[in-house]
Amino acid sequence: MLYELKGNAVVSQSGGPTGVINASLVGVIEAAQKNPNIEKIYGAVHAVAGMVRDEFVDLTDLDAETLEIIAGSPSSALGSSRDKPDAEYCRNIVEVLKKRGIRYFFYIGGNDSANTCKIVNEQADKLNYDIRAFHVPKTIDNDLRTTDHCPGYGTAAQFVARALKGDDLDNRALPGVKIDVIMGRDAGWLTAAASLAKDNEDDGPHLIYVPERPVSMEKFVSDVQMVYAKYGRCVVAVSEGIRDEDNVTWAKKLAENAEVDAHGNVQLSGTGALADFLAGKIKANTEIKRVRADTFGYLQRSFAGLQSKVDAEEARETGRKAVEFSMEFDSGSAIMKRVGSGADYKVEFERTELANVAEFTKDLPDEFINEAGNGITDAYKEYALPLVGELPKTGYLGNLPKV
Amino acid sequence: MLYELKGNAVVSQSGGPTGVINASLVGVIEAAQKNPNIEKIYGAVHAVAGMVRDEFVDLTDLDAETLEIIAGSPSSALGSSRDKPDAEYCRNIVEVLKKRGIRYFFYIGGNDSANTCKIVNEQADKLNYDIRAFHVPKTIDNDLRTTDHCPGYGTAAQFVARALKGDDLDNRALPGVKIDVIMGRDAGWLTAAASLAKDNEDDGPHLIYVPERPVSMEKFVSDVQMVYAKYGRCVVAVSEGIRDEDNVTWAKKLAENAEVDAHGNVQLSGTGALADFLAGKIKANTEIKRVRADTFGYLQRSFAGLQSKVDAEEARETGRKAVEFSMEFDSGSAIMKRVGSGADYKVEFERTELANVAEFTKDLPDEFINEAGNGITDAYKEYALPLVGELPKTGYLGNLPKV
Numbered sequence: 064m065l066y067e068l069k070g071n072a073v074v075s076q077s078g079g080p081t082g083v084i085n086a087s088l089v090g091v092i093e094a095a096q097k098n099p100n101i102e103k104i105y106g107a108v109h110a111v112a113g114m115v116r117d118e119f120v121d122l123t124d125l126d127a128e129t130l131e132i133i134a135g136s137p138s139s140a141l142g143s144s145r146d147k148p149d150a151e152y153c154r155n156i157v158e159v160l161k162k163r164g165i166r167y168f169f170y171i172g173g174n175d176s177a178n179t180c181k182i183v184n185e186q187a188d189k190l191n192y193d194i195r196a197f198h199v200p201k202t203i204d205n206d207l208r209t210t211d212h213c214p215g216y217g218t219a220a221q222f223v224a225r226a227l228k229g230d231d232l233d234n235r236a237l238p239g240v241k242i243d244v245i246m247g248r249d250a251g252w253l254t255a256a257a258s259l260a261k262d263n264e265d266d267g268p269h270l271i272y273v274p275e276r277p278v279s280m281e282k283f284v285s286d287v288q289m290v291y292a293k294y295g296r297c298v299v300a301v302s303e304g305i306r307d308e309d310n311v312t313w314a315k316k317l318a319e320n321a322e323v324d325a326h327g328n329v330q331l332s333g334t335g336a337l338a339d340f341l342a343g344k345i346k347a348n349t350e351i352k353r354v355r356a357d358t359f360g361y362l363q364r365s366f367a368g369l370q371s372k373v374d375a376e377e378a379r380e381t382g383r384k385a386v387e388f389s390m391e392f393d394s395g396s397a398i399m400k401r402v403g404s405g406a407d408y409k410v411e412f413e414r415t416e417l418a419n420v421a422e423f424t425k426d427l428p429d430e431f432i433n434e435a436g437n438g439i440t441d442a443y444k445e446y447a448l449p450l451v452g453e454l455p456k457t458g459y460l461g462n463l464p465k466v
Numbered sequence: 467m468l469y470e471l472k473g474n475a476v477v478s479q480s481g482g483p484t485g486v487i488n489a490s491l492v493g494v495i496e497a498a499q500k501n502p503n504i505e506k507i508y509g510a511v512h513a514v515a516g517m518v519r520d521e522f523v524d525l526t527d528l529d530a531e532t533l534e535i536i537a538g539s540p541s542s543a544l545g546s547s548r549d550k551p552d553a554e555y556c557r558n559i560v561e562v563l564k565k566r567g568i569r570y571f572f573y574i575g576g577n578d579s580a581n582t583c584k585i586v587n588e589q590a591d592k593l594n595y596d597i598r599a600f601h602v603p604k605t606i607d608n609d610l611r612t613t614d615h616c617p618g619y620g621t622a623a624q625f626v627a628r629a630l631k632g633d634d635l636d637n638r639a640l641p642g643v644k645i646d647v648i649m650g651r652d653a654g655w656l657t658a659a660a661s662l663a664k665d666n667e668d669d670g671p672h673l674i675y676v677p678e679r680p681v682s683m684e685k686f687v688s689d690v691q692m693v694y695a696k697y698g699r700c701v702v703a704v705s706e707g708i709r710d711e712d713n714v715t716w717a718k719k720l721a722e723n724a725e726v727d728a729h730g731n732v733q734l735s736g737t738g739a740l741a742d743f744l745a746g747k748i749k750a751n752t753e754i755k756r757v758r759a760d761t762f763g764y765l766q767r768s769f770a771g772l773q774s775k776v777d778a779e780e781a782r783e784t785g786r787k788a789v790e791f792s793m794e795f796d797s798g799s800a801i802m803k804r805v806g807s808g809a810d811y812k813v814e815f816e817r818t819e820l821a822n823v824a825e826f827t828k829d830l831p832d833e834f835i836n837e838a839g840n841g842i843t844d845a846y847k848e849y850a851l852p853l854v855g856e857l858p859k860t861g862y863l864g865n866l867p868k869v
Contacts, residue, residue: 080639108864109639120866132861138635142864145640229768232541236483236512237548241764260770334745334759335738342737355735357763361644361726365632367663368858458535459510461522461545 065391068193069100070166072386074122075107075114076139076201077172077179081215082156082222082370083378084171084201088141089134090382091169091199092122102169103222110144111179114156117162118243134379137365139171147175153168153182153189161192171199171382174207177396178421180278184394195389198396198417199382203364205252206424209415210398214381217364217374217450220256223300224454226359227260231267231298235459238296239353240287240345243268244338246363248304248312251275251427253363257300258439259451265300265462274304274312275427284348286437291351303337303358313337318324334358371452377410396420406432408449468794471596472503475789477525478510478517478584479542479604480575483775484618485625487574487604488782490538491544493785494572494602497527501789504570513547513575514582517559522566537782540768542574544710550578553633556585557593558682560629564595570792574785580799581824587797594824598792601799601820606767608655609827612818613801617784618852620777622649622766623659626703627857629762630663634670634701638862641699642756643690643748646671646739648764651707651715654678654830656766660703661842662854668865670701677707678716678830679839686744687751689840694754706740706761737761774855781812791817799823811852 074091076084081319088106095101095192113119120141125133133140148156158363160168160183168183170176177198184196194214200207203219234241245254251273258271269290278286284404292299308310314337338356345354377399385397403409477494479487491509497505498842508522516522518776525546528536536543551559563571571586573579580601603610606622616638637644648657654676661674675681678767693700709715717740741759748757780802788800798817806812834846 076639077606105869106863106866108868119869120863121869122863129861132859133863136635136862137858137864139639140635140861140863142638225770225772226765228770229540230764232539232543232770233483233764233768236479236542236546243513275811318703335742339738349626355764357765358761359512359765360760361636361758362762362765364627365636367631367635367860369626428588442550455538456535457770458532458537458543459539459541460509460523460525460528460536460543463509464622465511466508466522466524 065393067100068166068195069102070106071103071159071164072167072169073105073107073165074169075110076141076143077110077170077173077176078143078145079203080143080365082137082218082364082366083214083375085136085140086134086378087199087201087214087238087382088298089130090379091386092125093130094383094386096218102269104161105165106141109142110146111143111148111152111156112144112146114159117159135370138365148182150182150186153179154285155387156183157186157190157192157339160194166194166217168194168196169199170386171201173202174421174424177417179423180394181417183351187411194381196394197389198420199385200396200398200420201378203253204247204250206250207420208423209419210427211401211410212399212450214374214378216252217367217371217452218328219253220259220447221371221451222363222366222369223253223256223359224451227257227268227300228454228457230353231260232457232459234296234298235461237353239355240291240299240351242299242301242338242341242356243357244301244303246359247302249274249424251302254300254302255427255431255439255443256447259444259447265294266456269294269297270299270437271439272301272305272437273427273432274302274306276432277306277308277310278436279308280344280436281444284344287345288349313340314350319340330413330416334360371450373450373452380412384412404445468796470503470570471569471598472505474508474808475504475570476508476563476568476571477572478513478574479544479546480513480573481546481548481765482606483541483546483768484606485540485606485621485767485769486538486618486778488543489537490574490602490604490779490785492533492616493782494789495528496533497786497789503793508566508568509544512545513549514551514555514559515547515549515807516545517562518555520562524690535759538773540770540783545693551582551585553585553589556582559586560590560593560595561595569597571597571599572602572788574604576605577824577827580820583797584820584824599797600788600792601823602788603799603801603823604781606656607650607653609653610823611826611828612822614804614813615802615853617777617781619655620774621772622656623662623850624774624854625766625769625772626659626762627662627854630660630671630703631857631860634663635860635862637670637699637701638864642758643700643702643754645702645704645741645744645759647704647706647761648761649762650677650705652827653785654705657703657705658830658834658842658846659850659854660849662850662857668697670705672700673702673840674842675704675708675840676830676835677705677709679835680709680711680713681839682711683747687747691752704744707729716743737763768862774853783815787815807848813861817854
């Protein structure tokens with residue numbers, strides 16, 4: 064236990080929304096409400112952008128019913144921001160915190176947010192203003208270091224797995240090639256979740272491509288052809304960060320090749336462009352007639368009423384733990400350590416230094432990707448299933464023996 | 467009660483899958499299992515295409531557990547087909563049915579499937595083979611005539627409403643213009659479901675465009691600008707069948723303007739093209755910086771584990787009723803009549819002539835579209851809510867009074 068520090072608290076949410084970032088928010092609020100060292104609980108609207116503009120709402124007396132609704136709502140209930148504050152920006156934030164008597168700073172976000180916490184803490188030190196700065200991890204990308212996994216990932220992964228489960232059945236009904244483009248520019252964590260949809264040998268997704276394994280267009284097309292020859296259909300999960308052999312993403316190549324038209328008539332760099340481009344390649348280079356492509360888009364991160372139970376609970380507990388840790392440490396991030404697997408899955412919460420989370424991100428480890436670089440291993444499934452929760456049981460009758 | 471006819475039955479599924487078409491399949495199977503006039507229950511794989519190829523599976527003894535799993539699974543468990551059979555095709559089908567002693571023909575599908583039922587029945591008459599041909603309505607498009615609504619619609623509408631509820635919160639967190647393209651080439655029923663996401667005056671979707679109300683690009687852009695000026699953000703739900711003032715769809719215009727490149731480098735007619743095109747128009751003609759667009763794609767019709775309870779029950783009952791009606795009539799379609807609304811919502815099942823369903827489709831009625839042609843009325847909500855079921859409660863805190 065560090066020395067006792069009494070004062071107000073602020074909580075805020077940064078970066079892309081997730082399905083459980085509000086559960087973490089509620090975890091912070093309810094723990095802060097009970098904590099004798101914390102007086103007022105402010106919410107900064109639109110993250111650091113709201114802080115510098117001094118835009119705060121009062122969360123001190125939110126009742127339990129409201130908190131439950133918020134905890135179950137997707138997206139960031141306090142609004143978000145993409146700003147990446149530098150030292151000066153953070154000094155301005157500290158001035159605002161000082162003015163409001165805020166001693167506790169809880170920032171829910173990814174590695175950039177951990178970095179913001181760090182800079183705010185440093186600037187507070189320079190201004191001789193005592194503050195406890197805590198990072199509460201969230202990201203659907205699951206690419207934070209140190210923590211076993213990130214709150215937000217299990218829910219987005221469940222969305223992807225359920226989408227692929229449905230889409231594979233759709234593709235059985237009307238066979239052809241189906242390409243699904245999934246979020247994750249730098250790491251294949253969310254795309255890997257597509258593999259959870261696969262129960263039987265001939266289930267899709269039959270091919271999965273992640274940024275960690277660059278693939279040539281020739282290989283991509285021939286992979287699809289081989290699966291199609293075998294099953295008469297092929298479901299492909301592709302990360303939006305899929306890379307050509309030269310390690311440049313296809314998305315970047317597409318954007319560079321796009322003819323910019325001031326009237327907006329040609330849009331090759333839009334959301335759907337990569338999916339349509341890949342489908343076009345299959346159509347142009349094979350004899351396969353039915354080729355379809357979808358881009359899951361924001362549905363993956365903000366779909367109302369869909370949460371992984373484990374993820375929502377862990378997200379909330381992460382918020383609570385951050386408040387607890389702020390009584391003992393000057394700064395840090397509330398991370399999870401897995402202490403049991405499979406049916407005995409369990410996590411313990413730990414505090415780690417902000418620097419451990421702030422810098423760099425985490426790719427899919429080699430043992431989660433198959434040798435051919437076009438699929439995901441069972442080791443990944445073992446890792447991910449407890450976070451995602453049980454998936455709906457589904458069935459198909461068209462493959463019963465013909466009579 | 468028509469004269470008693472003993473024999474085998476066949477059931478099959480046609481057209482685009484839905485989230486509850488398998489509930490109808492199970493309804494047919496379980497009613498047929500109990501019916502003393504029906505001996506074997508065949509499933510034709512891939513609809514009429516499987517029938518002419520004599521590809522049948524045996525569903526007679528499927529157990530209750532399997533049936534429950536199938537009833538809860540999205541997509542068409544017997545496979546589907548897009549074939550639209552003519553008289554000759556249907557004569558070949560009748561030959562196969564005759565060979566297998568099939569007297570009961572249950573076909574789950576849209577208006578084209580009702581038409582197929584009709585032709586099969588006519589061809590059987592010509593061949594002096596007695597058959598009972600029944601259509602079991604399904605479509606996410608909700609555009610069948612005579613019936614109050616179609617099994618499959620409530621579930622797809624729930625997906626769209628939940629997606630928009632989440633997306634509106636996402637847009638509150640990171641404000642800008644968000645365009646969501648929703649299925650429905652000819653009628654705006656599914657796009658209208660976006661309106662169910664809206665609880666408060668400033669909730670999105672702020673604008674909704676359906677094929678029934680052509681809109682010029684100028685009007686579209688100025689509508690978005692007006693909403694953005696008022697709320698600092700704008701969520702737009704657009705039917706994939708959105709039309710220009712000349713009544714030609716933008717999708718068609720895009721496809722015609724697409725430069726076809728044999729290497730697949732340019733894809734303007736893909737799934738994501740319309741969304742990206744509309745986003746491009748907003749970017750090019752306004753000062754708004756953050757403009758995003760998603761196309762919901764197949765997720766709308768085949769998402770594992772998502773069903774409207776009422777829709778799933780009605781779909782199943784529709785299947786059961788078709789079997790019941792086939793004991794009393796030579797042919798027909800099992801339709802629903804609404805006999806209570808609001809909290810007293812209730813339907814009754816009726817048999818109607820195939821011809822009443824087979825020809826033409828049903829647009830959104832005028833009273834469901836607002837005067838400006840860019841929104842959906844409360845009358846629609848009253849119609850649709852019982853079919854969709856209760857939506858998740860969500861909340862936002864960023865609009866609390868600033869302190």
